[in-house]
Amino acid sequence: xxxxxxxxxxxFSIFILLFPLVGRISAVSxxxxxxxxxxxxxxxxxxxxxxxxxxxxxxxxxxxxxxxGAYTSGILTxxxxxxxxxxxxxxxxxxxxxxxxxxxxxLKLRGHYLAMATLAFGEIIYIIFNETVSxxxxxxxxxxxxxxxxxxxxxxxxxxxxxxVWAVAIIMLIFLLNIIHSRVGRALSSIHGSEIAxxxxxxxxxxxxxxxxxxxxxxxxxxGSLYAHYVQFINPPVFDLFFSIKLLMMVIIxxxxxxxxxxxxxxxxxxxxxxxxFLEDFDILAYGLVLLLIIIxxxxxxxxxxxxxxxxxxxxxxxxx
Amino acid sequence: MFQSENILEISSLTKAFGGxxxxxxxxxxxxxxxxxxxxxxxxxxxxxxFNLISGVLSSDTGDIIFNGQPVTKYKPHQxxxxxxxxxxxxxxxxxxxxxxxxxxxxxxxxxxxxxxSVGLKLPASRREERAIFEKARYYLDxxxxxxxxDQEAGNLPLGQQKLLEIARALATxxxxxxxxxPAAGLNETETEMAAxxxxxIRDEGITIILVEHDMNLVMxxxxxxxxxxxxxxxxxxxxxxxxxxxxxxxxxxGVDIEYA
Ligand SMILES: Nc1ncnc2c1ncn2[C@@H]1O[C@H](COP(=O)(O)OP(=O)(O)OP(=O)(O)O)[C@@H](O)[C@H]1O
Ligand SMILES: [Mg+2]
Numbered sequence: 001x002x003x004x005x006x007x008x009x010x011x012f013s014i015f016i017l018l019f020p021l022v023g024r025i026s027a028v029s030x031x032x033x034x035x036x037x038x039x040x041x042x043x044x045x046x047x048x049x050x051x052x053x054x055x056x057x058x059x060x061x062x063x064x065x066x067x068x069g070a071y072t073s074g075i076l077t078x079x080x081x082x083x084x085x086x087x088x089x090x091x092x093x094x095x096x097x098x099x100x101x102x103x104x105x106x107l108k109l110r111g112h113y114l115a116m117a118t119l120a121f122g123e124i125i126y127i128i129f130n131e132t133v134s135x136x137x138x139x140x141x142x143x144x145x146x147x148x149x150x151x152x153x154x155x156x157x158x159x160x161x162x163x164x165v166w167a168v169a170i171i172m173l174i175f176l177l178n179i180i181h182s183r184v185g186r187a188l189s190s191i192h193g194s195e196i197a198x199x200x201x202x203x204x205x206x207x208x209x210x211x212x213x214x215x216x217x218x219x220x221x222x223x224g225s226l227y228a229h230y231v232q233f234i235n236p237p238v239f240d241l242f243f244s245i246k247l248l249m250m251v252i253i254x255x256x257x258x259x260x261x262x263x264x265x266x267x268x269x270x271x272x273x274x275x276x277x278f279l280e281d282f283d284i285l286a287y288g289l290v291l292l293l294i295i296i297x298x299x300x301x302x303x304x305x306x307x308x309x310x311x312x313x314x315x316x317x318x319x320x321x
Numbered sequence: 322m323f324q325s326e327n328i329l330e331i332s333s334l335t336k337a338f339g340g341x342x343x344x345x346x347x348x349x350x351x352x353x354x355x356x357x358x359x360x361x362x363x364x365x366x367x368x369x370x371f372n373l374i375s376g377v378l379s380s381d382t383g384d385i386i387f388n389g390q391p392v393t394k395y396k397p398h399q400x401x402x403x404x405x406x407x408x409x410x411x412x413x414x415x416x417x418x419x420x421x422x423x424x425x426x427x428x429x430x431x432x433x434x435x436x437x438s439v440g441l442k443l444p445a446s447r448r449e450e451r452a453i454f455e456k457a458r459y460y461l462d463x464x465x466x467x468x469x470x471d472q473e474a475g476n477l478p479l480g481q482q483k484l485l486e487i488a489r490a491l492a493t494x495x496x497x498x499x500x501x502x503p504a505a506g507l508n509e510t511e512t513e514m515a516a517x518x519x520x521x522i523r524d525e526g527i528t529i530i531l532v533e534h535d536m537n538l539v540m541x542x543x544x545x546x547x548x549x550x551x552x553x554x555x556x557x558x559x560x561x562x563x564x565x566x567x568x569x570x571x572x573x574x575g576v577d578i579e580y581a
Contacts, residue, residue: 179436182440183429183434186425190426197409201430201493202397202401202402202430204398211436
């Protein structure tokens, strides 16, 4: 996947490893908890960035895949006493299967049919979460979802969940970087370079678009399952259209064709309410403002900032020496 | 396996864009292992013909038989898989990718590993990636661009971009190679080298169809010349016969100052 990404992963892992030290500072001790949500959100936005940046498609239904994972895990473990790990797998398979059904017809066509199909799909899932009361307890949601455990170790504490979530997120990051630096990733980028050349080189665009969509849905589902086992309680509003839109914002803010950017976007938007508490209900305006500023001043997203700074500084350094 | 003598057989092919008939009732064949040139004035339908053969456009009527198999309604990726590859009149590179990566895309159709396999970096997918890399280097070497491997493709001078398109097309291991004005924009030495390259490719057993305005190049490399005018065939013969055909001279050669 290239040296730069390897070094990136190394430094990022060290950062994640050490971050909980901020928990010792009382004013920001709850940041570790927030970082769990950043990790969960990043699992979704990383997949979405591949979908948006490489496959050129928009999904307005990823909150629903997040919800499918959460509800599958929650219902199977809390109501049927099934072990959380097979329940998590069940969520993955369900989300992947649904993604194939929702995605295949629209991804074979050109244009943004996927955005419309996933919008409808997200709304339907949201209605199901609210209306199938016997299964989901409707708008009230339900609790008693057990924590995950492995070899007798229970992921109960914030710290344990923090490391679990980020270990999974980093594995997903590596998985996606591997894809990007493979024949599949090259095929996806070639479609942007020249669609007609990609076609005649035998790249079957719709096939890869579907695969990327399914993978991003499965990753969102894993995030949902981990969410359910951490919070131990789920209710529908977490998985609504607004969250799907926020996910898109995070990807755009981070820089669409970069999985690293997707993590940065997830972190920024997840922490923003924390920093904007004084705005109360007007935080949606702040989101809009941030999005607007970034689209205007950094059209390639926050992740392009270091490169821009670097390039603006290096000529000066050179002229000095 | 039975090998038909003709690699390509085209019959009654027609393609119109609205009221404009770009290819009309065209019949011709291309024998295996030759270089066949297609010439004709601007707008004669040469590029359209390539788009039909490579599946980028689908014809209104007519049949295309490639390598003994009817392929008329095939998609571009199906044709690439069966052995048709091409270059473009207006260069169509993946300009933000490196030179080597462009050729690596050419290996796409000859490799198989899917998204899970490459994501998990399974041993088989690592081996395949290695093979893609080596084959791509081989074809880059073949056209003499090995030193440019890591440059951004869009930064190459036009002549090298045209060579890169040929390397990328060869990397698909085609049986039939369609070259759309490969010498346009090249200087005299580059054109001479391109002519040599085409002959080497042909000697490797790859049939070439060459659309070209440079008559010297055509007369130098082509074994057969098809002349199009307003989407119709006006001649299809050996170069020396075609160059003295009055209808051809009238339609094309007579007014072409490039012909010396
Ligand atoms: N996609 C299209 N839509 C509409 N008209 C088209 C299209 N492609 C080609 N044409 C028209 O079809 C005719 C044949 O075009 P074509 O590009 O095949 O000619 P050509 O022989 O390649 O010309 P040149 O030597 O200039 O490259 C032209 O009149 C052109 O304007
Ligand atoms: Mg043309």
